[in-house]
Amino acid sequence: MPWIRAFFLLLGIPIEESSGVFITENARRCGSPTLHLQEKCSKPALFAAAVAALLLPAARAQTPAQSPIILLDAAHGGPDTGARLTEKLPERDVTIAFANRLQSLLIVRGFKVVLTHTTPDDAAKLTSDGRVELANRSGAIACLTLHASGNTAGVHLFTSALPETESALQGSKPVLWNEAQAPWVTRSLRLASELQAAISRSRTPVTNNRTWLAELDSLTCPAVAIELGPLDEATAQDPTYQQRVAEAIAGALLFWRGHPNAVTGTGAVR
Template sequence: MNRLFCKTTIFVFLIFLVFPLSSSMAESRHLVVVDPAHGGRDKGVKLSKKFHEKDITLAIAKLLKKDLDRSKNIRVLLTRSADKDVSISDRGKIAKKPDTGIFISLHVNAGFGKNSSGFEVYYTGFKSPTTDKNASKEILKDMVATKYLNESIRFARIVQKNMEKIFRRKDRGLRSAPILVLEGLTVPAIVLEIGFATNIKDRKILMDKATQESVAKALAKSIREFF
């Protein structure tokens, strides 16, 4: 076979691997991996004598799963569903399932002074160095990286829009940052810092069941919007 033709065929095939025909080919349910950060001995930041970050993230993750489980086209996997230790690498392994559609890690913020409040959405850059521009493998890597970066930003924007209704206009915006749990993930992924444990008002509403339910609802809405 003509070598150029062969190369072109492989390239076209690779493009279809990266950008599958979303509606007809991916009819199975979208997999959402929700990561309630911390757990077990790793308590995260302290909100009160009784509550730590690990309790808030788990409560919201469970409410989110309950909400999304009602959607026929979405299924949810939690990196932990109880108060236990789960390593970053084990969380990564769950997130890296071949059919993961979105990964979202939940945290509670702290620091930056007592006046800092609101939420923050992080996504990661996925920049892969291109050393040899002619190597189709490198081009493919770049295409995958760009696709997931764009999708992460798109998802982050939807989450920001819906979260603003809970933390009115006090959000701290979108940020790109290297985050351990997001590293090496080839799926759209974000980390959401839901309010500040170091802010009196945020702390109070984060421990409130009604706020936890609103956050879960806003996230469920965002995930449905994203798909």
């Protein structure tokens, strides 16, 4: 049975001559089994069973980790059209197009993307609080709210103006709905800094500010609002401009994925 012996030696599995083909119980517990072979017991089914018993734990150990989650909330939608970028173009149409573009880039980079809605009309199915609850249940390492403007040039980043405190992350103290972001503000500011640096490297004007915004203040995750404004050479709905900014954001989130502050949150649901 030299071919069987050679097969297991190639796999790095020790073998011994014995009175059968088996794996000792002690070897199962220690995780480094020795295969005992008998010349007359080389039936294909028995051989296959022995191989499966040895290799299955290793295969399970190599199962890839769950993809990190990014939550994208395209602002407005449904009857809430948002601002008018042009006479015929509502903000809601630009934000959902940008969200879908960004989603595609994030997926190919190994993220799982959760959208609060996929079309402007879908947005009517969730209230503003419903979107926040969806975000807070998602386990996202970053929650991005997407806006668009017809007059403020460049990209504008906003984080919550709530006072920075991480105390609620350390215990079970109840968190008020409209202050749920407070324990996450420090992480949100760091995420915004990563986004600002990446967008700036794409040679796109970008600002980074703090504001009171209900959709940010109730989130329990690192959260940033992103407003896409026009440039001299491009409008907010321009596909090339959107692609450039989306690629910068996706690159920043790829870096953020390995950041110690890229932690998921739970809580703050009504």
